Amino acid sequence: xxxxxxxxxxxxxxxxxxxxxxxxxxxxxxxxxxxxxxxxxxxxxxxxxxxxxxxxxxxxxxxxxxxxxxxxxxxxxxxxxxxxxxxxxxxxxxxxxxxxxxxxxxxxxxxxxxxxxxxxxxxxxxxxxxxxxxxxxxxxxxxxxxxxxxxxxxxxxxxxxxxxxxxxxxxxxxxxxxxxxxxxxxxxxxxxxxxxxxxxxxxxxxxxxxxxxxxxxxxxxxxxxxxxxxxxxxxxxxxxxxxxxxxxxxxxxxxxxxxxxxxxxxxxxxxxxxxxxxxxxxxxxxxxxxxxxxxxxxxxxxxxxxxxxxxxxxxxxxxxxxxxxxxxxxxxxxxxxxxxxxxxxxxxxxxxxxxxxxxxxxxxxxxxxxxxxxxxxxxxxxxxxxxxxxxxxxxxxxxxxxxxxxxxxxxxxxxxxxxxxxxxxxxxxxxxxxxxxxxxxxxxxxxxxxxxxxxxxxxxxxxxxxxxxxxxxxxxxxxxxxxxxxxxxxxxxxxxxxxxxxxxxxxxxxxxxxxxxxxxxxxxxxxxxxxxxxxxxxxxxxxxxxxxxxxxxxxxxxxxxxxxxxxxxxxxxxxxxxxxxxxxxxxxxxxxxxxxxxxxxxxxxxxxxxxxxxxxxxxxxxxxxxxxxxxxxxxxxxxxxxx
Amino acid sequence: xxxxxxxxxxxxxxxxxxxxxxxxxxxxxxxxxxxxxxxxxxxxxxxxxxxxxxxxxxxxxxxxxxxxxxxxxxxxxxxxxxxxxxxxxxxxxxxxxxxxxxxxxxxxxxxxxxxxxxxxxxxxxxxxxxxxxxxxxxxxxxxxxxxxx
Numbered sequence: 001x002x003x004x005x006x007x008x009x010x011x012x013x014x015x016x017x018x019x020x021x022x023x024x025x026x027x028x029x030x031x032x033x034x035x036x037x038x039x040x041x042x043x044x045x046x047x048x049x050x051x052x053x054x055x056x057x058x059x060x061x062x063x064x065x066x067x068x069x070x071x072x073x074x075x076x077x078x079x080x081x082x083x084x085x086x087x088x089x090x091x092x093x094x095x096x097x098x099x100x101x102x103x104x105x106x107x108x109x110x111x112x113x114x115x116x117x118x119x120x121x122x123x124x125x126x127x128x129x130x131x132x133x134x135x136x137x138x139x140x141x142x143x144x145x146x147x148x149x150x151x152x153x154x155x156x157x158x159x160x161x162x163x164x165x166x167x168x169x170x171x172x173x174x175x176x177x178x179x180x181x182x183x184x185x186x187x188x189x190x191x192x193x194x195x196x197x198x199x200x201x202x203x204x205x206x207x208x209x210x211x212x213x214x215x216x217x218x219x220x221x222x223x224x225x226x227x228x229x230x231x232x233x234x235x236x237x238x239x240x241x242x243x244x245x246x247x248x249x250x251x252x253x254x255x256x257x258x259x260x261x262x263x264x265x266x267x268x269x270x271x272x273x274x275x276x277x278x279x280x281x282x283x284x285x286x287x288x289x290x291x292x293x294x295x296x297x298x299x300x301x302x303x304x305x306x307x308x309x310x311x312x313x314x315x316x317x318x319x320x321x322x323x324x325x326x327x328x329x330x331x332x333x334x335x336x337x338x339x340x341x342x343x344x345x346x347x348x349x350x351x352x353x354x355x356x357x358x359x360x361x362x363x364x365x366x367x368x369x370x371x372x373x374x375x376x377x378x379x380x381x382x383x384x385x386x387x388x389x390x391x392x393x394x395x396x397x398x399x400x401x402x403x404x405x406x407x408x409x410x411x412x413x414x415x416x417x418x419x420x421x422x423x424x425x426x427x428x429x430x431x432x433x434x435x436x437x438x439x440x441x442x443x444x445x446x447x448x449x450x451x452x453x454x455x456x457x458x459x460x461x462x463x464x465x466x467x468x469x470x471x472x473x474x475x476x477x478x479x480x481x482x483x484x485x486x487x488x489x490x491x492x493x494x495x496x497x498x499x500x501x502x503x504x505x506x507x508x509x510x511x512x513x514x515x516x517x518x519x520x521x522x523x524x525x526x527x528x529x530x531x532x533x534x535x536x537x538x539x540x541x542x543x544x545x546x547x548x549x550x551x552x553x554x555x556x557x558x559x560x561x562x563x564x565x566x567x568x569x570x571x572x573x574x575x576x577x578x579x580x581x582x583x584x585x586x587x588x589x590x591x592x593x594x595x596x597x598x599x600x601x602x603x604x605x606x607x608x609x610x611x612x613x614x615x616x617x618x619x620x621x622x623x624x625x626x627x628x629x630x631x632x633x634x635x636x637x638x639x640x641x642x643x
Numbered sequence: 644x645x646x647x648x649x650x651x652x653x654x655x656x657x658x659x660x661x662x663x664x665x666x667x668x669x670x671x672x673x674x675x676x677x678x679x680x681x682x683x684x685x686x687x688x689x690x691x692x693x694x695x696x697x698x699x700x701x702x703x704x705x706x707x708x709x710x711x712x713x714x715x716x717x718x719x720x721x722x723x724x725x726x727x728x729x730x731x732x733x734x735x736x737x738x739x740x741x742x743x744x745x746x747x748x749x750x751x752x753x754x755x756x757x758x759x760x761x762x763x764x765x766x767x768x769x770x771x772x773x774x775x776x777x778x779x780x781x782x783x784x785x786x787x788x789x790x791x792x
Contacts (some may be wrong), residue, residue, distance in 0.1 A: 219723075219763075222761035374763060448721065605779075
C-alpha cells in the first residue's frame with residue numbers, strides 16, 4: 001500500500017466512526033486513570049451496557065491531562081458533541097447511562113465540558129476550562145482523544161503525513177526544517193535539535209544509530225509516560241523522520257521498566273507500523289530502511305544520561321563516560337548515534353506535519369514552541385499540561401493549576417526534579433524558558449513541576465533530593481560519590497536538629513566543587529536543590545541550626561505531638577488508632593501522649609475529629625500538659641458550640 | 644530451573660547487548676536471580692560470573708533472594724514525598740513487619756521503596772504487584788494490603 005492508500009482507508013474508517021449511530025464511550029485508561037480506578041469503571045460500563053442490551057462502541061483512550069478529575073469518561077451520542085465526565089465511579093455508571101444514553105439528559109452536574117465544534121446548553125467547552133484554555137497542545141495533540149492502540153486513528157488525524165513529507169524531501173532539507181522550527185531538546189538540556197542531527201549526519205560511517213530516551217527517571221515527572229501511553233505513534237513517527245534525516249539504520253527506544261503500559265503500547269505500535277510497511281526495508285517504497293527495537297531499563301536513574309544509557313543498551317553497567325567524543329561521533333557500539341527524548345520526537349512529527357515556521361510561531365525568541373509539564377504536589381488541579389514557552393510560573397500554578405490545595409500558602413515550585421531548583425513566591429512572574437530558569441538557579445528539566453506549600457520544609461526537601469541523587473550516583477567519579485554523600489550527611493544532621501554553625505557555608509562550598517568537577521549531568525546538577533533552597537530559603541536553614549526548630553513542622557526529629565486538655569473530650573479515637581500504643585486515656589478522660597513512646601507518625605492528628613481539634617504539633621520547646629490522663633472538665637459539645 | 648533457563652537463553656543466542664534483557668527474562672520466570680542461574684547465564688554469554696553480578700547489582704530491578712508472593716512498592720517520588728508518602732511507607736512497614744528490601748517470613752509480601760511510578764498526579768501512590776493505587780492514606784494502605792492477605 002502507498003501512504004495515500006493507507007491514509008484514504010484510515011479517513012474512511014474514522015469518518016464512519018464519527019457518523020456512527022451507536023453511542024460511543026471513551027474511558028481514559030492510562031496509568032493515572034487506572035490508579036484512580038478506571039478499570040473498575042470500564043467493567044461497570046460493560047456490565048451495564050450488556051444488562052440493558054445497548055449496542056455501544058467502547059474505546060480505551062489515553063490521558064487528556066486532567067489527572068485531578070480521574071477517572072474520566074467521555075460519551076458521544078449520534079449528532080451530539082463529545083461530553084467529558086470527571087470523577088466517575090463504577091457506582092454512578094448505571095445512572096449516567098440511564099440519564100444520558102437512554103433519557104438524553106446530559107447530566108451537567110457531572111460533566112466537565114464538551115469536546116468539539118458543537119456545544120450543549122449549560123455545558124462549558126472542555127478546552128475553554130481554565131486548565132485547558134492557556135494550553136497549546138502540539139506533542140499532546142492526540143492524547144486522550146484517539147485510541148492509542150489503533151494506528152489508523154493516528155493516521156486519520158494527520159499522522160505519518162510528516163514522514164511522507166520528509167521522504168519527499170532530502171535529508172538536508174528535513175534538518176533545515178527542524179532548524180527553522182527552533183526546536184531544542186526537551187529532555188532538559190535544551191540543545192538545538194537540528195544542529196544535533198546535523199553533527200550526526202556529517203559523522204563518517206555507514207552504520208548509525210538513533211535512540212529515543214524514554215528513561216524518565218525524575219521523581220515527580222510523568223510527561224513521557226503519559227505521551228507514550230496515549231499517542232505512541234507521534235513519538236515513533238518523529239523517530240522515523242530523524243532516522244531518515246541522519247541516515248540511521250537502527251533505532252532503540254530505551255524505556256524504564258516502571259512503565260509497563262507504555263512498553264506494551266509501544267510494542268503494539270511497532271507491530272502495526274511493520275504491518276503498514278512504516279518500518280523495515282524500503283519504507284513506503286522510498287528506498288529508506290529502518291528498524292526499531294525496544295530496550296527496557298532496569299532501574300537506574302543515571303541511565304537517563306546519554307552515555308550511561310548507551311552503556312546500558314550494550315548490556316553493561318550504566319555508567320557515564322566523559323565527553324568528547326560525543327555520541328554523534330562515537331556512541332552506541334562506537335558508532336555515530338543521535339539521542340533525543342520522547343517529547344522532542346513527538347514535536348518532530350508535528351513540525352514535519354505542519355511546518356517549521358508554524359512551530360516557531362509559538363514561544364519566545366530563544367525558546368521556541370511548547371513544553372509539557374507534569375503538575376503535581378500541593379496543587380489543586382494536578383495533571384499534564386502543554387504550554388507555549390514564555391508563560392509565567394504563576395500562570396501555570398494559579399490559572400492552570402488552580403492554586404494551592406486547601407487554601408494554604410504557596411511556598412515553592414520545584415522544576416527540573418533532583419537536577420533542578422526550588423523557586424520561591426517572588427519568582428512567580430518568571431517566564432518559563434531555558435535561559436530564565438537557568439538564571440534563577442534551576443533548570444527547565446524534562447518538565448516535572450512539583451508545588452510545595454507552607455507545610456513543606458525546604459531543608460527536608462533538599463535532604464530528600466540529595467538522598468535520591470546520592471543513592472542513584474553510579475560511583476564512578478569521586479565528586480559525585482563522596483561529595484553528595486557528605487552533603488547529605490550535613491543535611492541529615494540539620495534536619496535532626498544537630499546542625500552546626502558553619503554548615504550552610506560548608507554546604508555551599510561542597511556544592512560548588514561537586515557542580516564544577518563531577519563527571520556527568522547527575523553530579524553536576526545534584527547540588528542545585530541545595531543551592532536554590534539556601535539562596536531563597538536561608539532563614540529556614542538558620543532556624544533549624546540556631547533554634548533547633550522546623551518552621552514547617554515537617555522534620556520528625558524536631559516536632560512533638562500533644563493533646564490539649566481543654567479541647568480533648570476523651571472520645572478514644574486516637575488511642576485506638578495509635579500504631580505504637582503511645583496514647584493513654586479512658587472514657588471522658590483527657591488523653592495523653594507518652595513522648596518517649598511516640599514515633600511522630602501523625603496518626604492522632606489525622607484522626608482527631610475536626611470538632612475537637614485537640615491534637616497539636618509543635619516544634620522548638622515543649623507544651624506543658626498533664627502527664628497522666630485527667631477527667632474531662634469541659635461539658636460535652638463545648639467545641640461545637642464555640643465553632 | 645535448568646530447562647527454563649535453557650529455553651530463555653536460546654532465544655538470545657548470538658545477540659549483542661543481551662545481558663540485561665536475559666537477566667530480566669530470567670527474573671520474570673524465576674521471581675529472582677538464584678546463584679545457579681547467574682552461573683548458567685555467565686557460561687552461556689561467555690562472561691565471568693563477577694561480570695554478570697557486576698551488571699545485575701548495578702540495577703535496582705534485580706533480586707538475589709526469593710521474593711514474597713506479593714510485591715508491595717511504596718512510591719517515594721517528589722510529589723509523593725510532598726504529599727506525605729514517608730508516613731505511608733512507615734505504616735506499611737508496621738503493617739507487614741518488614742523493612743524496605745525485606746520479605747516477610749511467610750513469603751507473603753516483599754516490600755520496596757521506589758522513586759516514582761509516574762502517577763504523581765494521584766500521589767501518594769502504592770503499587771501492589773501490577774496494580775497502581777493512587778491517593779493513598781494510611782487507612783487506605785492498610786485496607787489495600789488486607790485484600791492481599
